[in-house]
Amino acid sequence: MIYQRIPPQLALQAFVKEYLLLHFRYDPTNSPLVKPFPPLPEHGLEFFLKGLVTSLNPSTGVEKIEPRIAIFGQPVSRINFKMPTADYLMIRVIFHVGGLFRLFRIPLSEFTDLKVDAESIIGQEVRGINDRLANTNGYSEMLAVVEYYLLSKIRQVRADSHAVDQIGQLLLHNPTSFSLDWLANQACLSPRQLERKFVERLGIGPKLYSRIARFHQTFLWKEAHPDADWLTVAVHFGYTDFHHLFKEFKEFAGVTPNTLLAQYALSPEKILRLV
Known part of the structure; x- marks a missing residue:
């Protein structure tokens, strides 16, 4: 493989x-x-x-x-x-x-x-x-x-890159809590303009994009650190508590965090040998 x-x-x-x-x-x-x-x-x-x-x-x-x-x-x-x-x-x-x-x-x-x-x-x-x-x-x-x-x-x-693209990169790597007004100010746009441009160029608004980015980072980090407990993981990635993290996993993955890890362990790249 x-x-x-x-x-x-x-x-x-x-x-x-x-x-x-x-x-x-x-x-x-x-x-x-x-x-x-x-x-x-x-x-x-x-x-x-x-x-x-x-x-x-x-x-x-x-x-x-x-x-x-x-x-x-x-x-x-x-x-x-x-x-x-x-x-x-x-x-x-x-x-x-x-x-x-x-x-x-x-x-x-x-x-x-x-x-x-x-x-x-x-x-x-x-x-x-x-x-x-x-x-x-x-x-x-x-x-x-x-x-x-x-x-x-x-x-x-x-068309060259837009300030919204830089905002997206910022949220991709630092998906923490933010003010929409602050982000709009960084892009020299109104909050409504920022939202519209963001949806046009990424498909969703900045708040949902940031939540998905944080969820993805959290999952990858936990997979790489299996001995870490979920409360530690939640605090590390800025969730208010484990229940907040649990809710995000249920919304985005449809299952609990541990169930998703178990399912992911059965992915092709995890169980097949290299060919």
Whole structure:
């Protein structure tokens, strides 16, 4: 199995945070693998080169097969992904805050909590990229094809980054309590303008984005520090108490903190050996 996060080349670093490369082979006689995917602060573009994923929203019961080339907006709901058996290969392009909006000029408010067919949004050109990816030899060549496409798009970009993008980066790395008026002042905007621009470029408002960012940081930290008790974790990340943290986990993951950790431990990247 390959599960690797790869930084972009220098010319793309203002737009692209990283690539996620996932490739595994799995015995089709075994039960399908399921990956819990609670909200995290990211959005991007995905290429499914081998195999497709079936997604299930536990809160709504909606189940669907995801498109082969997909744009995904900011998630706000827990999704379970049922991974295909046999051979699966995916490349995910994860953008910096505001990067996807700047590159394709598409309001992220239209894609909140959604994964949609990229060809219907950014044109048939992206289908050709997928065809080229299918005929590559090796992971490096695949990434080169994706980067060539992204570079061609960057050359057409006119809009530079906005102050709201910097606010988003601030909340991504420091998702603590804040005053909306203070944030708006930092961006030289009114609170209403900040909210509107934030939703346009990230899909959700700054308060919800900050909550999701903190939830994600908390979960990753606890996973890396299994011996830490939940009260210590809650205090470390600025929750008022354990019950506050517990409530956030129930809202974003639909389960208790310990249950989510147990489910996450059964993700493909956790239980499969490297190939």
